[in-house]
Amino acid sequence: MIIINTKAYRKGVGKDLEQLVKTCTEMVDPENLIFSVQPEDLLRLEETDVEVFAQHLDPVEPGSHTGSILGEGIVEAGASGTLLNHSENRLESEQIKASVEKAKELGLNTVVCAQSPEECREFKEFEPDYIAFEPPELIGGDTSVAEAEPEIIEEAVEASAPVPALTGAGIKTAEDVSKSLEHGCEGVLVASGVVKAEKPGEAVEELVKGL
Numbered sequence: 780m781i782i783i784n785t786k787a788y789r790k791g792v793g794k795d796l797e798q799l800v801k802t803c804t805e806m807v808d809p810e811n812l813i814f815s816v817q818p819e820d821l822l823r824l825e826e827t828d829v830e831v832f833a834q835h836l837d838p839v840e841p842g843s844h845t846g847s848i849l850g851e852g853i854v855e856a857g858a859s860g861t862l863l864n865h866s867e868n869r870l871e872s873e874q875i876k877a878s879v880e881k882a883k884e885l886g887l888n889t890v891v892c893a894q895s896p897e898e899c900r901e902f903k904e905f906e907p908d909y910i911a912f913e914p915p916e917l918i919g920g921d922t923s924v925a926e927a928e929p930e931i932i933e934e935a936v937e938a939s940a941p942v943p944a945l946t947g948a949g950i951k952t953a954e955d956v957s958k959s960l961e962h963g964c965e966g967v968l969v970a971s972g973v974v975k976a977e978k979p980g981e982a983v984e985e986l987v988k989g990l
């Protein structure tokens with residue numbers, strides 16, 4: 780599994796996002812990819828073959844919650860899951876727990892991000908579908924987690940069990956992907972390696988070779 784988190788990159792939103800998804804799915808089987816996008820872009824991808832996640836969800840019921848990302852709304856807009864507690868949008872533990880519960884009620888898949896094996900151990904108690912271990916200092920950089928922290932990936936995988944683990948940060952090559960899987964992960968999260976690539980189609984084709 781490769782989750783492409785488009786963050787709020789200019790090339791990862793709006794019409795550019797449509798083009799990005801088109802380019803990537805022309806190069807590889809869409810079955811291998813999940814795009815994690817801004818909620819307002821979910822509907823935009825409705826007619827595509829890719830699975831889409833919302834980058835966040837607030838654990839609120841429909842009602843007076845101005846500015847919140849409503850689970851019911853993202854389901855209706857086509858999301859099949861949500862990414863929670865990304866390093867760039869950290870939540871309190873109680874919010875993570877409530878968001879996972881809310882997502883589950885709605886039948887959404889949940890990926891909870893963790894910055895350390897200790898957090899993996901803490902967040903697995905909330906029973907998300909996946910825990911994504913991402914060392915914050917490597918996010919957006921040139922050295923991948925698979926090169927820099929192979930032992931910690933294994934620790935994170937162990938700490939997350941029985942919840943399956945993913946990893947991310949600096950992933951750009953087929954070797955980064957295959958190493959992550961060798962260390963026990965079920966998949967990877969990638970952002971800049973695809974969204975900021977000069978040729979995103981080729982970037983994604985390279986990553987899929989590592990699966």
Ligand code: G3P
Pocket residue numbers: 784865913917918919920947948949950968969970971972
């Ligand atoms: O969610 C994935 C992300 O945080 C990793 O970012 O740019 O290092 O692939 P990047």
